Amino acid sequence: MDTFEKLAALNQEMKVERAEEARLDSPPACPAFRPEPARGAAQPRPSAGGCDDPAEGFPITLAALPNGQRMPILKSLITSACERNCNYCCFRAGRDSRRVTFKPEEMAGAVVRLTEKGLIKGAFISSGIAGGGMRTQDKLIAFAEHLRLKLHYRGYLHLKLMPGAEYDQVLRAMQLADRVSVNLEGPNPRRLEALAPQKVFMEELLQPLRWVEQIRQSLPGRQGWNGRWPSSTTQFVVGAVGESDLELLNTTAYLNKTVRLARGYYSHFSPTPGTPFENLPECNPWREHRLYQASFLLRDYGFDVEELPFQNGGNLPLETDPKLAWARSNLLEAPLEVNRADRVQLLRIPGIGPKGALAILAARRKNRLRSLDDLKALGVIASRAAPFILLNGRRPPFQPGLFA
Numbered sequence: 001m002d003t004f005e006k007l008a009a010l011n012q013e014m015k016v017e018r019a020e021e022a023r024l025d026s027p028p029a030c031p032a033f034r035p036e037p038a039r040g041a042a043q044p045r046p047s048a049g050g051c052d053d054p055a056e057g058f059p060i061t062l063a064a065l066p067n068g069q070r071m072p073i074l075k076s077l078i079t080s081a082c083e084r085n086c087n088y089c090c091f092r093a094g095r096d097s098r099r100v101t102f103k104p105e106e107m108a109g110a111v112v113r114l115t116e117k118g119l120i121k122g123a124f125i126s127s128g129i130a131g132g133g134m135r136t137q138d139k140l141i142a143f144a145e146h147l148r149l150k151l152h153y154r155g156y157l158h159l160k161l162m163p164g165a166e167y168d169q170v171l172r173a174m175q176l177a178d179r180v181s182v183n184l185e186g187p188n189p190r191r192l193e194a195l196a197p198q199k200v201f202m203e204e205l206l207q208p209l210r211w212v213e214q215i216r217q218s219l220p221g222r223q224g225w226n227g228r229w230p231s232s233t234t235q236f237v238v239g240a241v242g243e244s245d246l247e248l249l250n251t252t253a254y255l256n257k258t259v260r261l262a263r264g265y266y267s268h269f270s271p272t273p274g275t276p277f278e279n280l281p282e283c284n285p286w287r288e289h290r291l292y293q294a295s296f297l298l299r300d301y302g303f304d305v306e307e308l309p310f311q312n313g314g315n316l317p318l319e320t321d322p323k324l325a326w327a328r329s330n331l332l333e334a335p336l337e338v339n340r341a342d343r344v345q346l347l348r349i350p351g352i353g354p355k356g357a358l359a360i361l362a363a364r365r366k367n368r369l370r371s372l373d374d375l376k377a378l379g380v381i382a383s384r385a386a387p388f389i390l391l392n393g394r395r396p397p398f399q400p401g402l403f404a
């Protein structure tokens, strides 16, 4: 097979591995390919993760940018062979599936050629583990070095850090990539063991993320390929081994604080035939969606984990936006006066995001805000905010049945 045939074969493998009932735009089951909307992107719809858009049969994904635009990127593996046996994974050792392997320079050439064809503007390259995490990381680094230094590629590059990568490898990857990531898979060692018995939570997975932040703090950003250090992310498998939303969000909040994670990604579990988890039920995609919403509340809206509206068992309600659920409990009887609330309070009001809060603060320096139309003009979803606010001392009109 030539390089493009191998890419297409890998893409086909991914399609086979999707759960039968999965919609075409749903995240694939394999963690190596989980969709990764970019930081600041609009909140994802359930199951709409920007999955493969197989231009010419290649594993090309539309990644969302902070400005709302979509960018096609190649998501691929240096090798789909793997010596580990994660219980949910389509590429686990011993599973009967077609494997493909690329030489580092071969993959680099493919990225450049697909870029020249106008099919992609970036690449996200991961790998199965073959010959240990360090050896596999060396191959990923060799690929990135060839791409940046020999082929002078200046597009977006997201490089995966392998379990067990060493400090020097993490540093080198950070000098070549725009984003690096480590899949924690589970929110803590106990859940990880149920998902991926051969992975070690602290030493193999969390430590590389800690090194990323240590490097960002201690070494000058000019060592990065474009003059700054890459962002870092992680991903969790959701709904396979009984972990709660509280566990997932506690770990996300911890990572936000300690290693300045750009964000966590949540991939609802979908069973893959031929794996130990093949008979487990698929996780409800709405759970993934609610986790994303809650993680944005932690990262961008000043919420603490304890404030989120967990139900018994530690999960968020599936049927309600967590911010709306919080507001129903806390603001319906005690609405906030928009002309006096500070930024933190404004961010608690449904329909008001970070931009809307700043716009309100700026506008009310000039005039008092008196109507929902005043808020609409500032980009606020006024109908959503209405049940929870006062405008110039008065409750604005709203339809109670829709919100309470």
Ligand code: SF4
Pocket (backbone or CB within 6 Å): 031, 032, 082, 083, 084, 085, 086, 089, 090, 091, 092, 093, 127, 128, 129, 196
């Ligand atoms: S390490 Fe685990 S998740 Fe990664 S490719 Fe191998 S089996 Fe799959």
